[in-house]
Amino acid sequence: MAGVDFSVFFRSQSPSRMTTAQTARTEMDSSAEPAQRRIGADTAFRLFVGACALLVLVALGGLVVLMGVGGHKAFSTFGLAFSFTDVWNPVADLYGALAPLFGTIISTLIGVTIALPLAFGTAFWLTAIAPPRVAAVVGTAIQLLAAVPSIIFGMWGFFTIVPFMARHVQPFLSHNFHHVPGIRFLIHGAPFGTGLMTAGIVLAVMIAPFMTAVMRDVFAAMPAMLRESAYGLGATRWDVMWKVVVPWSRSGMIGAAVLGMGRALGETMAVTFVIGNVTAVGWSLFAPRSTVASLIALQFPESPAGSLRLSSLLALGFILMLLSFASLALARLLRGDRK
Amino acid sequence: MNAVQKSESGWRPNPRAAGRRRSDRLATALGMIAAGILVLVLASILWTLLSRGLAGLSFAALFNPMGPPGSRGGLANAIVGSLIQTAIALLIATPLGLGCGIYLSEYGENNRFASCVRFVSDVLMSVPSILVGLFVYQILVAPLGHFSAIAGSVALAILAVPIIVRTTEDMLRLVPVAMREAGAALGAARWRVTIFLCLRSAKTGVLTGILLALARVSGETAPLLFTSLGNQNWSFSLNRPMASLPVAIYQYAGASYDDWVQLAWAGALLVTLGVLAINIAVRFSARRG
Numbered sequence: 001m002a003g004v005d006f007s008v009f010f011r012s013q014s015p016s017r018m019t020t021a022q023t024a025r026t027e028m029d030s031s032a033e034p035a036q037r038r039i040g041a042d043t044a045f046r047l048f049v050g051a052c053a054l055l056v057l058v059a060l061g062g063l064v065v066l067m068g069v070g071g072h073k074a075f076s077t078f079g080l081a082f083s084f085t086d087v088w089n090p091v092a093d094l095y096g097a098l099a100p101l102f103g104t105i106i107s108t109l110i111g112v113t114i115a116l117p118l119a120f121g122t123a124f125w126l127t128a129i130a131p132p133r134v135a136a137v138v139g140t141a142i143q144l145l146a147a148v149p150s151i152i153f154g155m156w157g158f159f160t161i162v163p164f165m166a167r168h169v170q171p172f173l174s175h176n177f178h179h180v181p182g183i184r185f186l187i188h189g190a191p192f193g194t195g196l197m198t199a200g201i202v203l204a205v206m207i208a209p210f211m212t213a214v215m216r217d218v219f220a221a222m223p224a225m226l227r228e229s230a231y232g233l234g235a236t237r238w239d240v241m242w243k244v245v246v247p248w249s250r251s252g253m254i255g256a257a258v259l260g261m262g263r264a265l266g267e268t269m270a271v272t273f274v275i276g277n278v279t280a281v282g283w284s285l286f287a288p289r290s291t292v293a294s295l296i297a298l299q300f301p302e303s304p305a306g307s308l309r310l311s312s313l314l315a316l317g318f319i320l321m322l323l324s325f326a327s328l329a330l331a332r333l334l335r336g337d338r339k
Numbered sequence: 340m341n342a343v344q345k346s347e348s349g350w351r352p353n354p355r356a357a358g359r360r361r362s363d364r365l366a367t368a369l370g371m372i373a374a375g376i377l378v379l380v381l382a383s384i385l386w387t388l389l390s391r392g393l394a395g396l397s398f399a400a401l402f403n404p405m406g407p408p409g410s411r412g413g414l415a416n417a418i419v420g421s422l423i424q425t426a427i428a429l430l431i432a433t434p435l436g437l438g439c440g441i442y443l444s445e446y447g448e449n450n451r452f453a454s455c456v457r458f459v460s461d462v463l464m465s466v467p468s469i470l471v472g473l474f475v476y477q478i479l480v481a482p483l484g485h486f487s488a489i490a491g492s493v494a495l496a497i498l499a500v501p502i503i504v505r506t507t508e509d510m511l512r513l514v515p516v517a518m519r520e521a522g523a524a525l526g527a528a529r530w531r532v533t534i535f536l537c538l539r540s541a542k543t544g545v546l547t548g549i550l551l552a553l554a555r556v557s558g559e560t561a562p563l564l565f566t567s568l569g570n571q572n573w574s575f576s577l578n579r580p581m582a583s584l585p586v587a588i589y590q591y592a593g594a595s596y597d598d599w600v601q602l603a604w605a606g607a608l609l610v611t612l613g614v615l616a617i618n619i620a621v622r623f624s625a626r627r628g
Binding site for chain 2: 042049120122151
């Protein structure tokens with residue numbers, strides 16, 4: 001009986017070990033339950049954990065399918081043009097995804113553009129420049145702050161960044177750059193303080209600690225030998241960083257950047273506070289806009305069940321799902337090419 | 340080193356080396372500036388949170404239920420609601436995540452289905468949390484016709500499961516095969532080996548995963564907006580809308596009443612302290628274990 005157990009589950013078992021095991025078993029099992037029931041329990045256990053795995057699979061499948069089914073009405077009413085129309089008019093019952101998608105993509109791009117050099121510079125400072133004791137403290141603090149809930153960043157942006165943008169940055173920009181042709185269209189708008197730029201800054205602050213923590217781990221995972229050899233050849237800190245560490249950990253860094261981007265794409269609370277929530281498309285980075293997640297958060301509660309508006313919001317959710325899925329797939333692809 | 344060598348052997352510094360040193364100094368300065376900016380900004384967040392949150396924190400804020408502006412309302416029902424909902428979420432997510440993680444590590448070698456589940460769990464980990472809220476709205480709120488605390492808990496559980504799955508699988512993989520063989524050699528059935536040997540020796544790591552999931556879930560707002568909705572009054576029924584701290588913060592922070600904004604900051608401070616405390620505990624236990 002015991003032999004059956006082993007051959008099924010542990011193929012590496014050697015015959016001599018089996019005999020000792022058998023004796024051990026007969027010694028131990030004078031009062032144990034019959035082996036038949038034991039195999040039954042094993043099967044039940046296996047079925048249980050398999051069912052758990054299946055449930056996880058079903059959860060994501062259900063998420064995607066339900067989002068698609070819910071958005072079906074919007075897609076069938078507006079066709080594929082839904083993705084490229086910039087109206088969002090609940091009064092006329094006309095909806096298009098362009099405005100929120102535009103807001104999501106531009107604010108994410110701004111966020112990643114600001115966060116990436118900050119995170120890289122900080123990780124460089126932490127691994128190569130700072131005294132080890134300081135680096136340990138600051139690194140831990142940054143890792144901890146990566147776990148702060150996003151609503152905190154939203155509140156901070158709402159009470160700190162928005163007034164700062166409205167009182168200082170926007171008046172300064174419109175005063176000094178109002179007549180510069182290339183920049184004018186970017187800074188056009190009344191100084192509300194909310195908008196794509198503010199959302200981008202808040203997103204950058206939110207994802208920078210996360211990206212720094214990942215990059216620091218990636219840099220630290222490099223064999224010290226490589227670094228030391230480069231220093232031994234007379235390389236400066238920056239030489240080591242740029243010509244040894246970065247090429248070695250390129251895929252990990254890209255992974256960090258893309259994961260940060262994925263977080264920014266789907267972020268709701270940090271953005272809803274500071275984006276201004278106007279469904280419009282335009283190049284000005286300082287005018288109120290909206291993103292997919294913020295639009296869903298704000299308009300879902302006031303959309304009646306079965307309405308075209310609700311369906312359009314679910315269709316937006318479906319598109320957001322695809323975007324976040326694409327960013328994860330991109331991260332995997334870029335990381336996978338090392339192997 | 341240059342000065343000494345120059346005088347002795349007539350060695351001249353290489354102009355390219357000078358250039359390299361210049362760019363090194365520039366990069367060092369830029370790195371320090373980047374780190375300085377990041378640390379300053381994060382310190383500013385903590386400072387704002389502490390100064391405004393402590394100002395709003397009072398006996399009334401902790402022990403009174405939410406109320407209309409100016410009525411000395413507090414956050415007590417939101418705090419209790421958050422605790423109840425995250426506890427139920429963990430009760431749902433822990434067995435599910437453990438089971439799935441066990442399946443992946445013990446039965447999931449070279450298995451199509453297992454690698455599929457692994458990928459799906461990774462996708463679930465990065466899915467925007469508001470979409471999870473929408474999903475649970477469609478399966479639990481719309482069919483039943485009302486918002487409920489249990490729907491909120493399910494939404495939080497969906498966010499917690501992939502974290503638990505990942506850490507459980509990773510930790511179980513670290514358990515040496517010899518341990519399993521020893522268990523089997525003593526005649527223990529496989530489920531016994533898995534639960535009483537593998538899971539027990541990976542206890543610290545698995546617990547860390549559960550705590551991390553708790554930390555992640557306890558600050559989530561977006562999935563609760565359409566599921567447990569929030570509630571101004573005391574409610575302990577799982578079948579009715581229930582208040583939660585993050586949703587209360589969201590409602591109060593945008594309000595134009597000063598006492599509500601103060602309460603929002605107090606709530607934000609409480610949530611952050613809770614999440615940070617869990618993370619610090621995890622770190623501490625990881626270092627000891």
